[in-house]
Amino acid sequence: MVRLLEAGDAGLVVEYGDKVDPELHGRVLALYYRLAERALPGIRELVPTYRSLLVEYDPLVIGYQQLVETIEPLTAGPPRPCSGRLMEVPVCYGGERGPDLEEVAALCRLPVQEVIARHAAPTYLVYMLGFSPGFPYLGGLDPSLQVPRLARPRLQVPAGSVAIAGPQAGIYPQSTPGGWRIIGYTRLALFDPGSDAPFLLQAGDSVRFVPVKEGEHAHA
Template sequence: MTQLIVEPMGDSALLIQFGANVNEAVHAAVQAAASCLERQAFEGFLECVPSFTTLTVYYDLEKLKRSAEHTSAFEFVRCRVEELLKDSGAMPADSRQIIEIPVCYGGEHGPDLSYVAEINGLSEEEVIRIHTGQDFLVYALGFAPGFPYLGGVPERISAPRKATPRLHIPAGSVGIAGTQTGIYPLETPGGWQIIGRTPLALFRPGDQPPVLVQSGQMIRFKAIRTADYERLGGGCR
C-alpha cells in the first residue's frame, strides 16, 4: 500500500488520504480501511466517514487509552490507525453488490432531460439508454442523508450544474452534474440537472442501515413508465 497522508482535523478527529485523484482503486482502499477500523475499533473510536479519496476518523479524547510515549492524542490515534491499516489492502471489486434503481425519466419527473439531450446532441431516448446502460460505483454518501455520489458518467451525457440552483428538488430525483450522477433522498434545494425520479426511498430512518444504497455498492438504473412509477409508490410523497 502506498504511503498514507494522516493529518489532524482539530482536536477530536484525523483524516487519512489514500490518493490524490478520484478513481476506483483509491476508493477501494478507502472502503477497506473504513471496514477495517469498524471491525477493530480501538477504545475511544467514535466513527469514520469515507469520502472519495479520504477517510475521516472521529474519536473521543477522554476515552483514549494513551500511554506516555505518545506526545499527543493525535499521534496516538495516528499510530493506532496506521498499525490497524497495515494489511487492510483494498476491497475486492467483485464483492460489490449491485442495486437496481427504477427511474421514470423525463416529463414532470425529469424536467432537465431535454436540456441534457440537447446540449449533447442526443435524443432523450439516447440519454436514457446511456444512463441505464452501465453500472455506477457509489463513491460516497453525503450532502443529505442517503445521497449517493456516483462517478463515471460518460462525457456523452454529462451536463454542467444549473447556474441558479432550484429551491425545491423532489425526493427521489435523479440528477447529473458534470460526470457525476446522484439521487436526492429528501426534498432539498439543489443545482443538478434533473433527468428522472425513482419511487424508491433512499433514506429509511427506521431501518438498519438507514439507507437504500451504501458506499462501495454499484447502482444500475432501470427505465420505468409513469404507471409503474405510481404503482411502486411514487408520487404520493
C-alpha cells in the same frame, strides 16, 4: 503516498490521493472495514469518501498521537474489491419529474432516448454518501453525458429526483435545494430515519438504473 491529517480536535483524515479513482476508493474501503472490524475504543464514527477516510474519535478515550500510531500500520493493506450489493433503481425519465432531460439532450447533442439509454447502461459505484442523509455520489457516468450544474440552483428538488452534474450521478433522498440537472425520478426510498438501517445505499455498493414508464413505476 498516504497522509494522516488532523481534522479539528476530534477528527483524523486518512488521505490516499488527490483524484477520484476506483482503486483509491478500494483502499479507503479496505481501511474502513479493518477499523470497523477492530471496534477500537474511542472511535465514534468512520466516514469513507472518494479518496479519504474521516475518523471521528473521543479525545478523552484515545489521544491523537495514539490514534495515528494505531491506524498508520493499517493503511498499507491491499484495496478492497467492490463486493457491495447491486441495487436496481427504477427510473421514470423526463416529464414534470425529469424537467432537465431535454436540455441535457440538447447540451450533449443527443436524442432524448439516447441520453436515457446511456444513463441506464453503466453499473455505477457508490463512492460516498453526503450533502444530505443518504445522498449517493455515483461514479461511472458516460462521459458523453457530462454537463455542468445549473447556473442557478433550485430552491426545492423533490425527493427521488435522479440527477447528473459533471462526471457524477446522484439521487436526492429528501426534498432539498440543489443544482444538479434532474432527468428523472424514482419512488425508491433511500433514507428512512425510523429504521435501524436508515440508508438504503452504502459506499462500495453498485447501482443500475432501470428505465420504466409512468404506469410501471407505481409497481416497481
